[in-house]
Amino acid sequence: MKKIILAATLAAFGAGGAIAEEMRVGTASLGGAFYPIGQGISNLVNKYAEGDISMVPVVTGGSVQNPRLVASGEVEIAITNNNLAKLAVAGKGPYSAGALDIKAVAALHPSVLHMITLEGSDIETFEDLKGKRVAVGPAGGGTLGFLNFLLPLHDMAVDDITPSFLSYADGFSQLTDGNVDAALALSGYPAGAVMQASAGATLNHIGFSEGKLEEALAANAAYNVVTIPADVYGTAADGTVIGVNNMLIAPASADADTIEAIVRAVFDNLEEFKAENANARQITPEASKTLAIPLHEGAARYFGE
Structure with missing residues (x-):
């Protein structure tokens, strides 16, 4: 966590060298949607929040790690998804060591599981990943959680693939360089890493064999189906993918006035956010x-509950 603290500390220095206290918003690895969303939230907070509140985005392991970082105080606010937040407060799944005392701040964009290969690949469905080299995102990120959910549904295990634990940017760069056969990324779309890959190569979505997507949705009601239009990444066909909604979280003990000021700064200026970030739309x-x-409590005040 030294990198997280260092990033926040460096960002706190103003032009005159003075240090101001800043809230850190935990995002994910570069190349996905979480970091730009966190940057956009920070910009709105810094511009519009009432009171002495400022914010800086920091790179983290992603949606699995972020609830732990919030609960431990290593970041003050962070992005995760509905499914993981529910597991975190229940002390289940990746959080079986103990329930985390976190609350929701606001709903964000949905994330979808990008499963991408190059044109001409023999990988067409999830089962075809068996025996392949796959960039699975960073350890602690939401992509790996989705992968661990899908593998047993296909009678597969992690040992059936050769995983590379890389940032989304590095994973998709490795795909276009031919060093991996497929790359995965749990991100909103368009995702920066996938867009970058599509600029130099023709990409294909990896799909699900008949009945498997429905089986996955039946196994976890937090997941949903999302269609990525072909023109987003220049693929030959639309991508039918599995997704989950995201949220901003904070410690239950966070000051209610501060949380309300953050939510107000973002949602009173949502159109500005949407104009600058495609996922915010x-x-x-x-x-x-x-x-x-x-x-x-602070978020509930704003949203009228």
């Missing part, structure tokens, strides 16, 4: 009232 205020864990 998928954010709706109403979704914050139907999250998988309870809203923080």
